[in-house]
Amino acid sequence: MFRIRPRRSFRILLALAALLAGCATHVEVAGDFPTPVTRRLPVSATLVLEPAFRAYLLEVSEPNPVSLALGDSQADLFRTVAGAMFRELQVSDQVPDPAATDLILVPRVAEVQIATPTETQLQIFEVWISYRVQLLDKSGEVIAEWPLAAYGKTPSRMLESAGDAFNQASIMALRDAGAAMITGFTRTPGVSDWLSRRGAWSPAEPAAP
Amino acid sequence: MLGLLLLASILAAGCTRTIIDEYRESGRALPLGRSEQVVVLGRRHDGEYETEPELIQCIARRLDDRLPVVPEQTFIDRVYPWFEPRTAPLGLRRLQKMLDDPDVGRRLHETGIRYMIWVDGNTETTDRGGSMSCAIGPGGGGCFGFTTWEKTASYEAVIWDLGEVREGGRVKVDAKGSSYVIGVLAPIPIIARVQNSACEGLGNQLREFFAARRS
Numbered sequence: 001m002f003r004i005r006p007r008r009s010f011r012i013l014l015a016l017a018a019l020l021a022g023c024a025t026h027v028e029v030a031g032d033f034p035t036p037v038t039r040r041l042p043v044s045a046t047l048v049l050e051p052a053f054r055a056y057l058l059e060v061s062e063p064n065p066v067s068l069a070l071g072d073s074q075a076d077l078f079r080t081v082a083g084a085m086f087r088e089l090q091v092s093d094q095v096p097d098p099a100a101t102d103l104i105l106v107p108r109v110a111e112v113q114i115a116t117p118t119e120t121q122l123q124i125f126e127v128w129i130s131y132r133v134q135l136l137d138k139s140g141e142v143i144a145e146w147p148l149a150a151y152g153k154t155p156s157r158m159l160e161s162a163g164d165a166f167n168q169a170s171i172m173a174l175r176d177a178g179a180a181m182i183t184g185f186t187r188t189p190g191v192s193d194w195l196s197r198r199g200a201w202s203p204a205e206p207a208a209p
Numbered sequence: 210m211l212g213l214l215l216l217a218s219i220l221a222a223g224c225t226r227t228i229i230d231e232y233r234e235s236g237r238a239l240p241l242g243r244s245e246q247v248v249v250l251g252r253r254h255d256g257e258y259e260t261e262p263e264l265i266q267c268i269a270r271r272l273d274d275r276l277p278v279v280p281e282q283t284f285i286d287r288v289y290p291w292f293e294p295r296t297a298p299l300g301l302r303r304l305q306k307m308l309d310d311p312d313v314g315r316r317l318h319e320t321g322i323r324y325m326i327w328v329d330g331n332t333e334t335t336d337r338g339g340s341m342s343c344a345i346g347p348g349g350g351g352c353f354g355f356t357t358w359e360k361t362a363s364y365e366a367v368i369w370d371l372g373e374v375r376e377g378g379r380v381k382v383d384a385k386g387s388s389y390v391i392g393v394l395a396p397i398p399i400i401a402r403v404q405n406s407a408c409e410g411l412g413n414q415l416r417e418f419f420a421a422r423r424s
Contacts, residue, residue, distance in 0.1 A: 033289075034286040034287070034289040035289075036289050036290050037288055037289065037290075037291060037312055037313055037316045038312060039311075039312055122257055122258070123258070123331075123333065124257075124258065124259055153253075153259055154259065155258075155259045155261050155262075155331070157261075157263075172294075175289070175290065175293055176293060176294065176295055178289070178290050179289075179290035179293040179295045179296050180295065182290050183290075183295075183296060209291075209303075209306045209307045209309070209310035209313050209314075
């Protein structure tokens with residue numbers, strides 16, 4: 001009769017657990033964001049990084065379990081980009097009342113989607129991030145609800161893990177979000193009028209080439 | 210004898226065929242001043258493929274012994290966010306607008322880049338066939354069968370002269386190669402290095418466009 005000894009069964013279970021764990025991918029998205037080349041607007045701003053934004057985690061269970069911890073990196077990106085866009089930047093974890101700055105930015109994640117080469121039949125890993133950035137004036141009045149869509153991809157490489165590929169694609173998506181902020185801010189309905197009224201920007205003077 | 214012939218034919222098929230076309234604006238070599246540099250950049254705006262960063266690094270390495278080449282990521286970071294897939298100029302008119310912008314233009318001049326070499330294309334698996342099965346048991350293991358795949362690389366490199374804001378020339382390369390794995394107990398791979406051949410073809414041809422500067 002075939003008998004499995006306890007020590008052996010423990011090893012088999014350990015090996016099976018290792019194999020199953022190998023199917024799940026967890027990524028702590030990490031990367032550096034360069035300081036953007038842009039013209040500073042002559043307004044002061046408060047960037048509100050809410051706890052939910054800084055701790056954002058995407059969890060997908062199908063077709064394979066994937067979790068992407070985007071929070072720290074997206075907070076870094078918004079700090080770096082907003083820091084280059086405005087004359088002065090303050091960072092807070094809640095909407096200040098009253099605000100000490102002309103403008104308040106509150107970014108929130110609306111949706112994140114990912115795709116692997118096995119799903120799309122393309123040789124790329126993809127990440128989409130959709131933000132809604134609420135823009136408030138000093139008194140807390142809403143100036144605009146700014147939808148910000150970002151996309152990043154990276155080619156699949158032999159012997160590269162899905163985790164590394166998703167990290168790279170996420171960093172590309174975050175860099176794309178930064179590019180969208182720089183190029184789209186003054187074109188956002190509501191923002192251009194608000195800036196014009198303050199004499200901070202003129203539609204005749206393009207903010208970006 | 211038959212075995213040798215079979216092996217020779219397989220090895221020959223494992224090689225890569227490369228076709229290179231080039232177009233020059235003029236017969237003169239492209240001049241490069243003492244403080245001027247070159248950057249090789251991959252096109253990444255298409256939704257269905259991405260020019261591989263490792264191909265760009267490979268071309269840059271081939272040029273680097275003759276020309277001062279700035280690494281792609283270093284350049285892209287210095288001018289962030291103006292050379293991201295969303296914002297990178299697709300034509301010379303857009304490049305001129307960037308050069309005319311007081312902030313972006315100044316930063317581009319500070320990088321010292323005289324020539325941008327844009328590479329667009331990718332390497333993909335175009336055909337696949339055969340099958341192989343591997344098994345392992347208490348007495349040992351092995352693989353039996355035969356599998357093959359074909360890879361096609363198609364790239365175009367365009368040289369932009371930032372000094373005169375014009376195109377300096379272009380090179381197109383198409384490479385194709387078949388790879389095999391023969392399973393006779395141990396799997397024997399015969400891999401065609403298609404992307405490497407494309408890099409070699411593009412790199413060697415691009416070097417000829419420039420007047421040699423590094424000794």
